[in-house]
Amino acid sequence: MSMASLSAISSQNLFTRRNRHFITRAIQKPLSSTTSTEQLPIQPESDDHHSWRSISGGLNVPSTISNLLHLSAAPKALPVSFDHDQTPIFSPKEDISSLRSAIHGPVDWSSLLEPLHPSLRREILKYGEFAQATYDAFDNNPVSEYHGGSLYGRSRLVPLLGLSHHGYSVTKYLYATSHIDLPQWLLRPLLRSESRWCNESNWMGFVAVSGEAETRRIGLRDITVAWRGTVSPSEWLEDVQSRLEPLPRADDDGALVEKGFLSLYTSRSQSSRFTHSSASEQVMRELLRLVEFYKNKGEEVSVTITGHSLGGALALLNAAEAASLLPADVRVTVISFGAPRVGNQVFGEMLKRRGVKVLRVVTKQDVVPKVPGVVFNEGRKGKGWEWVYTHVGDELTLDAGASPYLKRGVVDIAGFHGLETYLHLVDGYERAEGGFRAGARRDVALVNKATRLLREELRIPACWYQPENKGMARNEFGRWVLPRRDPEDIPSPCDEEKLISSSSSSS
């Protein structure tokens, strides 16, 4: 790879100047000396911090670069029937209650991962679609009165986003604020005004609970938490690095987590009605309430926490707290997509000891799971290891090169990080090195909702997920206005504490 092709990378819009440094640093040495894809040897006890080999940790640089560039050989032929507009996207759902210990319960799920069990695949997609809903419902119109909130009221999110077939009801919305300087894209009060619904808090996700039919199908009552992340990785790659701090209330000395994630999860603000209590307090109060309610009815209960990107980091913090505060027989599971590292090795061991099962879904071409800790990570042992970021749990590794529907030879940092890209690859995944599953039925067009990754032959517009006229509509006088929002969809903190009976009986 020549410097010319390097500069071609860095001229991509998605690379800020700082990210360019990140990439350059990652690849600076081996380019001329090796093109092998072998793992470079690790020298665990070396004291020479300036030797490239000693700090490379588990990073396989040539294959990382090849993955980033999505350089897998020739384009694959499209499946013969790629024009399957007439194929239903849903196959009939099967009863998976016999698998409940392995999927939602205490049994390790490694036996379901290779090859990927169809029922686990389906569950991963279900939680991934809940995580996707936090993006699809997010109001990111800077001139909206409710910018930074959810577009839809709590009871309308599931039906309006077409997720009713999953059989869950949302019981609570979650909001977060932060006391440290977070990048502007994370908390977005762009147009400050007296009338704004909230200048400091953002909608960050929801708690939902399985209805009667879904509870029977999976064999227990499942409470799920979905955390919103971010779809613009370009700024945060550098921002989240190297600011570990101790986890409060940890019974393990030495558990360190990233300061920015922790601040978002634990900050309160007296000036915002939505975050008088922190995200942590909101979610834990709701989880304790729901668990108590269903356990009093004698039911078996699981908690499954999901999130993409930043949302995956929040899911891990949430899981650590839930596993410590909930009754021991309530199993806490995390299914994250493209999540960054969150804490050090002590934090990881703490999660394991508390029985938290973690499945990290990671795409080879996605750079976000490589941060923080591109250089210092779980591959590194020895002096100073307590300050090293560590991944947690089992990894399901996806390869964008396996999908015949995606373009070849493109550098698209945001595209490979996108959650819909992840869900497409999960749908096609059968086994490592196993190509793309012929029976995959998920709608391929969804990949291009916010990317341009689909091959042009498919004729799906790029970045097509957009509201008509950005929500503007003509009123009875012929004028274009942003219509007043349906009262049911106006964010309100009072709305968040509904009686459980009304929510659990609705499905």
Added chain:
Amino acid sequence: MSMASLSAISSQNLFTRRNRHFITRAIQKPLSSTTSTEQLPIQPESDDHHSWRSISGGLNVPSTISNLLHLSAAPKALPVSFDHDQTPIFSPKEDISSLRSAIHGPVDWSSLLEPLHPSLRREILKYGEFAQATYDAFDNNPVSEYHGGSLYGRSRLVPLLGLSHHGYSVTKYLYATSHIDLPQWLLRPLLRSESRWCNESNWMGFVAVSGEAETRRIGLRDITVAWRGTVSPSEWLEDVQSRLEPLPRADDDGALVEKGFLSLYTSRSQSSRFTHSSASEQVMRELLRLVEFYKNKGEEVSVTITGHSLGGALALLNAAEAASLLPADVRVTVISFGAPRVGNQVFGEMLKRRGVKVLRVVTKQDVVPKVPGVVFNEGRKGKGWEWVYTHVGDELTLDAGASPYLKRGVVDIAGFHGLETYLHLVDGYERAEGGFRAGARRDVALVNKATRLLREELRIPACWYQPENKGMARNEFGRWVLPRRDPEDIPSPCDEEKLISSSSSSS
């Protein structure tokens, strides 16, 4: 103005490298020597082509730059009632048949221009909205089967775009092709395939005729032609310069017009069903047909040709031909918006001699009317003048600084060139230096359909005119697809030759 602020201009996205040269050339000399807004002296008989003063022609450089930057002093206060969402956009229409000679007939309209007569303002807006319809109905989705055509069938354009109140019916769609290399944005067969409806031709506008009610109101039968232009001036600024060639069939020796415009207006293609005949042949055949039909009924007939940008250039070529081929008592009028220069002085005199009335609506901050001929233009006399581009007709000069609704101090080449910006400024225009008309009722929100020019306090989203999900919709299998188009909206050359009785009786 310092070089620092210059480089701030050139860093704007809209400036391609070539346009930057254009700007630099236009302002290179006077920056350090004068900030006066006086007209620089012209030396008409100078032979020194390299003297800046001698080639500056009518260009008032300091005021041009000040206009480009939209540097008028402090922001004006918004009108007290700017939140007039409850005000109807239409006032009752008055009978203007007594003004027919001045508005649509042979009488010079200079008496109506200063101050601008309310009835002429209303007519200018009517034709401007027809020109705007050619943009609003243009299919610019690169993966659409009908990319480059109209989104709506001929009979549905007026009602679907909310223009029924004008009382016209579309009788024919116009298509064009070109035999010279035009920039890609102009003819856009992006996705070539066997099934594409047309790889070579683009929809370029329509012919419409006034219905009975409108004909009574304005005092004669009005046939209008609206030509589509382009909304992306960044590339064409340089492309259209300095390629004058003789007008074919001109009875005036020495009439020269810009080669690119002429090619688009006159080219045919045997391989495209839509342009077996040229745009010129299509429009003239329809005009002759309609004129004959209505004159046979004993009616007085006018032809009013409109267009924005490139569309304004085509309008002028069309007017030159129409005035030569139609009966002498049919008055031909052009109302153009932000149109570039088209031909030389002989071409201009030819139009005048043929009785073509031209109203050029021009915004001071718009650069497009300054091309071709930024340097060599009607201000230049003497040797070589037959190769000099010349503006034609009366000018109505708008000033973006007059509107209290627009941002100050922005450089927004595309924004100031946008047709909706023009229509907003026409609505507010009363007299030169006269501020913004208090009675203006046109919907201000329309300015931001494709710009970000409106002040943020108005809380209108930027560039809000967009179809829901780029036309994607879920089919009965739950899949997102571009739905098959309503047969009525599928472009067809056969559809273009309808009996006049059906179209003229419909309104």
